[in-house]
Amino acid sequence: xxxxxxxxxxxxxxxxxxxxxxxxxxxxxxxxxxxxxxxxxxxxxxxxxxxxxxxxxxxxxxxxxxxxxxxxxxxxxxxxxxxxxxxxxxxxxxxxxxxxxxxxxxxxxxxxxxxxxxxxxxxxxxxxxxxxxxxxxxxxxxxxxxxxxxxxxxxxxxxxxxxxxxxxxxxxxxxxxxxxxxxxxxxxxxxxxxxxxxxxxxxxxxxxxxxxxxxxxxxxxxxxxxxxxxxxxxxxxxxxxxxxxxxxx
Amino acid sequence: xxxxxxxxxxxxxxxxxxxxxxxxxxxxxxxxxxxxxxxxxxxxxxxxxxxxxxxxxxxxxxxxxxxxxxxxxxxxxxxxxxxxxxxxxxxxxxxxxxxxxxxxxxxxxxxxxxxxxxxxxxxxxxxxxxxxxxxxxxxxxxxxxxxxxxxxxxxxxxxxxxxxxxxxxxxxxxxxxxxxxxxxxxxxxxxxxxxxxxxxxxxxxxxxxxxxxxxxxxxxxxxxxxxxxxxxxxxxxxxxxxxxxxxxx
Numbered sequence: 001x002x003x004x005x006x007x008x009x010x011x012x013x014x015x016x017x018x019x020x021x022x023x024x025x026x027x028x029x030x031x032x033x034x035x036x037x038x039x040x041x042x043x044x045x046x047x048x049x050x051x052x053x054x055x056x057x058x059x060x061x062x063x064x065x066x067x068x069x070x071x072x073x074x075x076x077x078x079x080x081x082x083x084x085x086x087x088x089x090x091x092x093x094x095x096x097x098x099x100x101x102x103x104x105x106x107x108x109x110x111x112x113x114x115x116x117x118x119x120x121x122x123x124x125x126x127x128x129x130x131x132x133x134x135x136x137x138x139x140x141x142x143x144x145x146x147x148x149x150x151x152x153x154x155x156x157x158x159x160x161x162x163x164x165x166x167x168x169x170x171x172x173x174x175x176x177x178x179x180x181x182x183x184x185x186x187x188x189x190x191x192x193x194x195x196x197x198x199x200x201x202x203x204x205x206x207x208x209x210x211x212x213x214x215x216x217x218x219x220x221x222x223x224x225x226x227x228x229x230x231x232x233x234x235x236x237x238x239x240x241x242x243x244x245x246x247x248x249x
Numbered sequence: 250x251x252x253x254x255x256x257x258x259x260x261x262x263x264x265x266x267x268x269x270x271x272x273x274x275x276x277x278x279x280x281x282x283x284x285x286x287x288x289x290x291x292x293x294x295x296x297x298x299x300x301x302x303x304x305x306x307x308x309x310x311x312x313x314x315x316x317x318x319x320x321x322x323x324x325x326x327x328x329x330x331x332x333x334x335x336x337x338x339x340x341x342x343x344x345x346x347x348x349x350x351x352x353x354x355x356x357x358x359x360x361x362x363x364x365x366x367x368x369x370x371x372x373x374x375x376x377x378x379x380x381x382x383x384x385x386x387x388x389x390x391x392x393x394x395x396x397x398x399x400x401x402x403x404x405x406x407x408x409x410x411x412x413x414x415x416x417x418x419x420x421x422x423x424x425x426x427x428x429x430x431x432x433x434x435x436x437x438x439x440x441x442x443x444x445x446x447x448x449x450x451x452x453x454x455x456x457x458x459x460x461x462x463x464x465x466x467x468x469x470x471x472x473x474x475x476x477x478x479x480x481x482x483x484x485x486x487x488x489x490x491x492x493x494x495x496x497x498x
Contacts, residue, residue, distance in 0.1 A: 002252070002376050003251070003253060004252060004253050004373065005282055005376055008285050008286075009285050013287060029254060031430065031431045035425070035427075036257050036258050036260050036424070037260065037368060038260070042422060042473060043474065044430070047432060048432070049431075049433075049435065050434075052433065056435075080436075085429070085443070088443065089471045090475065093471070100479075100481040100482070101478070105388065105483035108486070111360045112360060115365050115368070116368045119365045120368060120372075122287070123253055124254050127253030133287075134365075136290070139357075149435050150436045150438065155436060176284070176293050178277065178284075180334070181284060181296055183296060183299070185298070185301060186298065186305075187298060187399045187400045191337070198334065222341065222342070224291060225335055225338050228290055228292065229335060229339050229342075229346035229350070230346070231349070232352065233349070233354060235348070235352055235354070235498070237352060237354040237357070238353035238496070241353055247353065247487070249484070
């Protein structure tokens with residue numbers, strides 16, 4: 001197994017960091033790694049905001065739901081879908097590009113572009129013995145986050161990534177069975193085998209939690225998902241995304 | 250520079266492959282690498298369809314706009330946003346999760362989840378001396394692609410990845426200037442410097458094309474973007490995505 005695959009398979013989210021900032025060289029290498037990812041039709045439809053300011057980080061931590069590792073880390077990156085520069089280009093070329101820029105298709109393009117770049121950033125960080133965790137909690141209160149980061153129209157903060165020197169060694173979380181996620185030639189829709197795969201997975205996850213907590217935590221993956229699904233979250237998103245100029249038509 | 254960052258920075262999309270299929274071991278390692286990526290709240294909201302069937306690949310190549318490397322490669326992966334298993338879980342737990350599953354927020358979660366996994370897959374492939382290219386063209390005719398791959402409701406094919414043994418060595422495409430993509434503490438909105446960065450980038454890109462084509466191709470990045478923006482594409486997407494159970498509220 002080569003070192004790239006080793007790094008990939010060794011991933012675990014780090015939520016506790018040493019009090020040691022990343023160097024400018026590390027930040028630059030992480031951003032350059034992000035930029036090296038594929039981009040749809042060369043569109044490069046994202047931006048990255050690196051937050052160093054302590055007060056801003058503290059505020060972001062509160063907005064993200066009180067996760068202290070949003071404030072306490074080596075560096076905090078915010079990945080944004082960004083068609084702002086494309087809007088400027090359209091203006092320069094005297095084009096009305098709004099139909100295009102505001103389409104659901106372009107929304108998907110920007111989100112995918114940003115996510116590909118982000119995963120490169122995370123792997124680059126991990127390869128430098130740093131740890132990282134994605135912060136989807138940034139979407140809890142995106143209007144406040146946007147104001148804080150002063151993002152213009154056609155820019156949408158999607159998630160954060162806290163990066164730093166790891167101060168913990170968490171276990172890995174086991175993924176869904178290969179056969180459940182990977183389909184050959186077409187989507188396998190046999191519900192019986194689908195549900196039995198989930199049952200088997202539940203047993204594995206349940207055994208893992210039991211073992212890790214000395215029998216205290218009784219939980220399954222489908223149980224976690226059922227709880228997650230029972231709480232509609234961030235239902236303001238559709239309206240907010242549209243207000244920012246995305247996903248309107 | 251470590252080998253992970255070397256692999257990341259060495260990326261270029263490969264569009265011509267040797268006629269040599271990936272082994273099952275290679276496919277499995279690529280999928281396992283994909284699955285090792287972070288996933289929002291452990292939701293694992295994607296599936297991967299690996300297409301081996303030659304007729305299906307040929308059909309996908311036509312649907313994607315006649316790109317022959319969609320058919321001629323070592324393996325063709327289709328990454329799908331997938332909340333189908335979550336719908337089944339909600340049913341099993343006697344929950345009505347439709348508000349949640351159909352939200353724009355969950356649509357973003359699934360697209361980000363799938364893209365993070367995909368980028369791991371691409372890097373894993375590249376680390377094995379394979380080449381890869383994302384196929385956004387799969388979204389040209391997504392209804393036909395969905396039928397061909399028999400994806401159920403709450404499953405949305407997002408893009409393909411053609412992987413294989415490279416039969417070409419393309420140049421790298423230079424990215425936007427670091428300062429243009431990376432903002433410190435807040436989004437830099439000084440339009441003058443923003444536009445001058447784009448102008449400088451245009452000059453670099455223009456010199457690159459001139460040099461590569463012996464002066465034949467005159468082009469800039471903003472010129473390419475202006476052409477891209479002048480053609481609204483895949484405007485059916487909003488309706489189609491909603492029909493599949495995503496992004497409705």
